[in-house]
Amino acid sequence: MNPKNVLNLGIKELRGLLRDPIMLVLIIYAFSLSIYTSASSSPEALANAAISIVDEDQSHLSSRIVSAFYPPWFVQPGMITTTEMDDRMDAGMDTFALDIPPDFERDVLAGKMPAIQLNVDATRMGQAFTGSGYIQQIVTGEVSEYVAKYRAETSLPVELALRARYNPSLDPGWFGAITSVIESITMLSLILTGAALIREKEHGTVEHLLVMPVTAGEIMLSKIWSMGGVVLCGSAFALVVVVQGLLEVPIHGSVPLFLAGSVLMLFAMTALGIFMATIAGTMPQFALLTMLVIFPLQVLSGAMTPRESMPEIIQMIMLAAPNTHFIILSQAILFRGAGFETVWPQLLALLIIGMVLFWLALQRFRKFLG
Structure with a gap:
């Protein structure tokens, strides 16, 4: 494994991304306007009801x-x-x-x-x-x-004192903004790496890689660090500028700890994106496959519905999905101010799942190149 090859190949991926205006617009939208609209327009919230x-x-x-x-x-x-x-x-x-x-x-x-x-x-x-x-x-x-x-007596002998923690004003925008950041990380990490591999196949640059003194592992790592780095920078911008700055949503936990968890999440999801791209082969097929994968991951991972409300068999199956652990980790850190001593099981789970997905993607990628 030559780190110089991984670095140079990653820079090549970044240059290819800069020449793709559609992807650039998607990244900017996902980490700015999408988060702002998710927080400011919550249909489940009651507002100006007639x-x-x-x-x-x-x-x-x-x-x-x-x-x-x-x-x-x-x-x-x-x-x-x-x-x-x-x-x-x-x-x-x-x-x-x-x-x-x-x-x-x-x-x-x-x-x-x-x-x-x-x-x-x-x-x-x-x-x-x-x-x-x-x-x-x-x-x-x-x-x-x-x-x-x-009346001297009341019908209720006990008074309920309600205290809402972590979101005392019960503002759905707080939840919507942070959840949108999590969803953008999951979606873009999958799409960017898969699209980068499909783009190389459609442009014929895969054949160029085959004659270069680089290995399949180096090619995969270059795509993972370059596309993952783009998503990581976008998520940091979204948290600091959009969520904390424009929307004024308080973050109770450590942003660096959340970003560390995001690195493990990106490692797992980018590997999954490469695996899916080797199966799809073309961009339309990859888009359809992404829809079949991303929707169940988002719905069943606990981002929209609490996992406790789901059947136990679904809860057990979704423990194999990286974004299930990432959502637990993110909500614990950003909503409840949890530290490393609380979220280390989720960090370990993300690392193990990422290593398994990377191994599977590497095996498939070698066949793809062959």
Whole structure:
């Protein structure tokens, strides 16, 4: 193994990348605009939801409930009548319509259990699901606080003190920004190395490599360090400039420790990218194969859904995927401020998986060159 050959071949890969404007645009977009939009436009978050209220009680308690709905979660509530409620829902003007019945305050103070009707436009599924919970909490909180002023006893003997850790404002943008960085690392490390190998085959430069005094291992290492270095620089830029700078998302842990884990992740994913490129052979085939691989990796690794919510057999199978351990490591470091003593099992797992993938890719790459 000649380090000089690995260095020179890697520089050649970087020059080839600079001559590929599509890849450059993809890299810039993935580590800048994609992360910013993922954090600033979260469809699952409730924002400016349209709500109208039918106040048939006209009491002090109903006024408190009406005044509890305000931006940024809801627009200013529109006061409508019962006959207008259905027409507005049919026209799509309101996502929520709250109907406070007559004598609501009197029944509440009398210890009865009056019902408030909430109509929801379920075609707007994201806001419908999240907003229903918000409205229930708001109404329950206002009624409980109001009743406590006039009745000696409350129906709840225990008060729940809620404290949200790591994201006290429950801002989904924090999670979206960091998750987008992780996804970009996974996607680009796979695509760049595979595309670099496919590009050489399509341009006929693979034959040039065969007559040079270089080995298959040197060629693979040159692609890994060059393309991995590009992704590593992009991820560092995204964390420092986009996430911490523009979005002002706090990072609780060590950024160098996260980047060290990213190096192991890049080693594993770039090897996987080379392995897939030797199977595909052409760029369209590689693109289709990437889609078949990247989507299950993203969905089942815990980036979108907690692993604990998945069947145990899926959890066990996904332990063989490098991004499963990388997501556990990244969330522990960036969200919860974990140190090396906490994430060393994931670092070790990434190293082992990377070595296995590198060996498999090397065997396949030798056949590819032959």
